[in-house]
Amino acid sequence: MRAALKKNAMKALFLASALAAGVFSQSLDTAKVPVRVNVAATVEIQPLAGSGGVGALRSLTANKVDTLVIRLPKTTSVSHNRQARAGVPALVRGSAGKVSLNLPARIYGNAEISLYSVNGKRVLRDMVSALNDVNNISRANIAAGAYLLSVAGINGNSFTARHTHGGGSLNIGVAFGDEGAALPLRKEANSLAGGWTLTASATGAGYGEMSPRDISPVKGRNPEQYVRLSRVGRISCDRSGLEVAVDTYLTAFEAGDHSIVPLAANARYIENDHDAKQTFSGGKMTYDRAVPFGDGLWKTPLKPDFHRNLIDVTECAAFTEIIVADTAKNRNPKQYVLGARLKVTEDKVSEISLVVTQAGDWGFNAANYLRYSMREDWSELPAAQRRTREQLRSDGYAYFAYFTDKNAPAPWATPCARLEGGAYTGDGGCNVGIPDGTSITPVSYLADVDYGMVVVFMYFGGADSHWFRILPAGYRYIHTLTAMKQSDYVAP
Numbered sequence: 001m002r003a004a005l006k007k008n009a010m011k012a013l014f015l016a017s018a019l020a021a022g023v024f025s026q027s028l029d030t031a032k033v034p035v036r037v038n039v040a041a042t043v044e045i046q047p048l049a050g051s052g053g054v055g056a057l058r059s060l061t062a063n064k065v066d067t068l069v070i071r072l073p074k075t076t077s078v079s080h081n082r083q084a085r086a087g088v089p090a091l092v093r094g095s096a097g098k099v100s101l102n103l104p105a106r107i108y109g110n111a112e113i114s115l116y117s118v119n120g121k122r123v124l125r126d127m128v129s130a131l132n133d134v135n136n137i138s139r140a141n142i143a144a145g146a147y148l149l150s151v152a153g154i155n156g157n158s159f160t161a162r163h164t165h166g167g168g169s170l171n172i173g174v175a176f177g178d179e180g181a182a183l184p185l186r187k188e189a190n191s192l193a194g195g196w197t198l199t200a201s202a203t204g205a206g207y208g209e210m211s212p213r214d215i216s217p218v219k220g221r222n223p224e225q226y227v228r229l230s231r232v233g234r235i236s237c238d239r240s241g242l243e244v245a246v247d248t249y250l251t252a253f254e255a256g257d258h259s260i261v262p263l264a265a266n267a268r269y270i271e272n273d274h275d276a277k278q279t280f281s282g283g284k285m286t287y288d289r290a291v292p293f294g295d296g297l298w299k300t301p302l303k304p305d306f307h308r309n310l311i312d313v314t315e316c317a318a319f320t321e322i323i324v325a326d327t328a329k330n331r332n333p334k335q336y337v338l339g340a341r342l343k344v345t346e347d348k349v350s351e352i353s354l355v356v357t358q359a360g361d362w363g364f365n366a367a368n369y370l371r372y373s374m375r376e377d378w379s380e381l382p383a384a385q386r387r388t389r390e391q392l393r394s395d396g397y398a399y400f401a402y403f404t405d406k407n408a409p410a411p412w413a414t415p416c417a418r419l420e421g422g423a424y425t426g427d428g429g430c431n432v433g434i435p436d437g438t439s440i441t442p443v444s445y446l447a448d449v450d451y452g453m454v455v456v457f458m459y460f461g462g463a464d465s466h467w468f469r470i471l472p473a474g475y476r477y478i479h480t481l482t483a484m485k486q487s488d489y490v491a492p
Helices: 007-018 238-254 366-374 389-404
Strands: 028-037 039-048 058-060 066-073 091-095 100-105 112-118 120-129 136-142 145-152 158-165 168-177 197-204 213-215 225-227 262-273 276-281 284-287 305-313 316-323 337-346 349-360 416-422 444-448 453-459 461-471 474-482
Touching: 028 039, 028 058, 028 197, 058 066, 100 145, 100 238, 100 316, 112 136, 120 136, 158 213, 197 225, 213 225, 213 316, 225 416, 238 305, 238 316, 238 337, 238 349, 316 366, 316 416, 316 444, 337 416, 337 474, 349 444, 349 461, 349 474, 389 453, 389 474, 416 444
Parallel strands: 028 225, 100 168, 262 349, 416 474
Antiparallel strands: 028 066, 039 058, 039 197, 091 100, 112 120, 112 145, 136 168, 145 158, 197 213, 276 284, 305 316, 305 444, 316 337, 337 349, 444 453, 453 461, 461 474
């Protein structure tokens, strides 16, 4: 599970574990499952055959949470099968204070292990990986009682099981195998995995369907299910091909596996945090630190809560702003707001360059960034409202000329809202709070004519991106990411 379970949900799960073997129901309970999809899609939640539940089907708007209401058997128990269902990990209870897990590497090669008490409090959390030689999780002084052990893998797959602990130290040992390596379930394990599946398919062309996701809904409100559907096709320099490149990167980002991305032989990966040293010479920024693929953020699978793309077919490149904010629901260990620039060469990704902002950086507040960004309109513009590529570049660069000369012409407009790290100006205007006497030299830019977007890259005390949404009246939205510690800022 990816969220701290509510008290009544925990009780329902433990009650289910305690009942006699076999599946039965006296009546139906209501479960509410919030779902959000990155594109307009049809979402369906259905029970496995014979469970006695009633599913739901609904059409969802892109990036808007909607709730599917399903009906659960009021009293449910899971049989003590001697063999685990394919793809479901097995739990074997060993001697006192020891638990062994055997996980299919394909689904759970990077997984989050959590332990919840009966009142929904998480008392243990750690990450395991098939790449590690040893995966042992130990905690001392855990009180005696009944717990829910949760394993959350990639692509939304999860497994939960009841565990009774006698008190004191607890050690969870994790081994990885192939799909057929699952050990038989012991009676004590009472797997609660699966039972229901969630599927989604885009209502528009160009997107693939998601693989069925096992979920374990409980009575009442459940954690939000986020579904990201990816473009299908090959990477290329047209809009759809660059969108495929971004979606492929996001899939790899979520899995923590760079090998998913088709990389050019000399591909570079760059993370620009506030410690990175950079020099500007000859109109170009030189980065002293290129991170090997597999290092940096690749080491931890992260699940974006929201992203938005800029596609530049002229440069054969794309920019996507990625918001990782939802630590409260235990989906990610840390919060980030990232600006990822992808270059494509001969149908392969030749460079991934990130502006990485996190806690302590300039104005950082991922929750605010998510809330404000999701409610903005960055949709495609009618042809009559579009600026040329050169006009977009000029308007973006004019913003920085204003730093040194307050008489410099820039397309200020009202309404205009600036989102800076997490601070929001609202629609009152974007020319407020801009420093005086500060010289900022733009390094490069990408532009999306169809959507009225331009993103400008520079060094502003750290790696920086300024992303503009420009309408006929002028600036409408400005998003800024600066990988500079707030404590390092020195006023001019």
